[in-house]
């Protein structure tokens with residue numbers, strides 16, 4: 001397998017101090033769509049997700065709950081694993097930072113950084129936010145309404161003074177800038193790239209990478225009074241899962257550098273500044289790309305535990321269906337921007353684009369074939385211009401989708417698909433196959449074949465977004481499992497006339513609100 005035909009994609013690993021919410025579901029789903037799409041496109045894929053289990057935040061949450069940090073981590077890590085399953089995620093690995101493989105990887109990376117003179121002992125004195133697990137400079141802070149200093153994220157900060165090892169981040173400013181310049185696609189979207197570059201141009205301070213005031217972390221090799229800074233520990237997960245520290249091993253050479261780290265906009269600095277610096281300092285390659293997506297609000301309001309408006313993804317799936325939720329989250333918002341969740345918007349998209357546009361197209365075409373073509377793929381005659389135009393548009397979708405998804409522009413990809421869905425519906429209306437039934441049955445067969453073949457193309461391409469509904473559609477077109485990869489896309493693999501078809505059944509029900517008070 002050449003490097004070009006493999007794809008290693010990662011989600012951030014989630015803190016175990018909390019229950020999963022829509023933000024976690026969003027990142028994981030986006031990665032799942034990419035992983036599925038690339039597999040269908042013949043790539044060897046590694047899709048990694050997992051949980052971030054160390055650090056002061058988790059230790060404090062465990063204390064507050066009166067349980068040991070490991071017990072809290074065990075319980076909440078299981079919630080994230082269950083969420084991935086409930087989202088239909090096809091992750092190949094689930095890493096936990098308390099696993100021995102990860103502890104070994106972190107300690108090895110530490111030793112390498114020390115050997116190379118990139119880490120040395122000092123003392124930290126400055127601001128720290130436990131909620132963000134981040135150090136802040138005085139000039140970054142603001143004063144909240146209560147008079148207390150706050151991080152740029154709004155999180156409280158505390159003054160920390162303790163012995164600490166430092167990573168000499170300040171030495172990496174020029175090499176980071178050179179890396180950004182040489183790799184225009186390594187941080188996306190552009191607004192985030194600009195933000196990161198101006199942060200780095202503003203000068204970098206050495207980074208405190210160990211703590212002594214608590215113990216829930218990976219011990220620093222040779223100095224067990226210190227535990228590693230949780231972000232150094234957490235970021236390392238991406239190489240642990242690729243087989244580090246065995247850098248000569250087949251796994252590492254096959255998977256590293258990762259093709260894509262998908263993250264939220266709040267953690268881009270860790271991934272696009274600290275992480276490439278750690279890697280380059282250790283003599284390893286930086287990741288190929290970091291994409292930072294936006295944040296969801298709920299019915300116009302910032303999502304927060306204190307407001308009590310956290311959206312539970314399991315509730316959404318139960319109410320609307322998994323494929324519908326997957327579609328909505330990736331269609332509603334241009335990926336990279338912030339977006340607002342509302343039940344109204346969810347129902348509009350489900351009913352308009354899924355039930356009416358896509359579902360209806362499939363339903364009416366398949367039931368006409370069932371009734372009028374002896375439940376077999378119809379026999380097409382010579383194709384007219386109108387037929388060719390629709391098929392060409394459908395066959396043109398694969399390169400369009402590849403391009404959109406290589407840029408993580410999910411909404412663009414879905415928009416392109418729906419242009420063809422709508423064109424197919426307009427073609428049905430224009431060609432009126434129900435009228436041709438009496439006047440020209442041979443032409444009716446051609447029209448229905450063109451439509452069935454268009455639906456085959458659409459269903460192949462919606463698989464990564466809506467795996468269950470797409471599989472049901474492909475079942476109804478009698479497309480065998482082995483013909484569902486993108487090597488079976490296009491005219492060369494078109495539906496064969498005479499293939500028996502199973503009875504059609506609706507794929508996307510209309511959503512009818514039954515509860516009182518929901519909008």
Ligand code: MSP
Nearest residue numbers: 012013014015023024052234235263264265295296
């Ligand atoms: N543990 C770190 C990541 C370490 S990766 C080496 C962490 N965990 S987290 O659980 O707090 O957040 C995980 C992701 O959820 C982040 O990418 C964050 O941006 C995302 N989201 C949290 N709230 C969100 C929304 N309201 N909307 C969209 N994504 C959000 O950070």
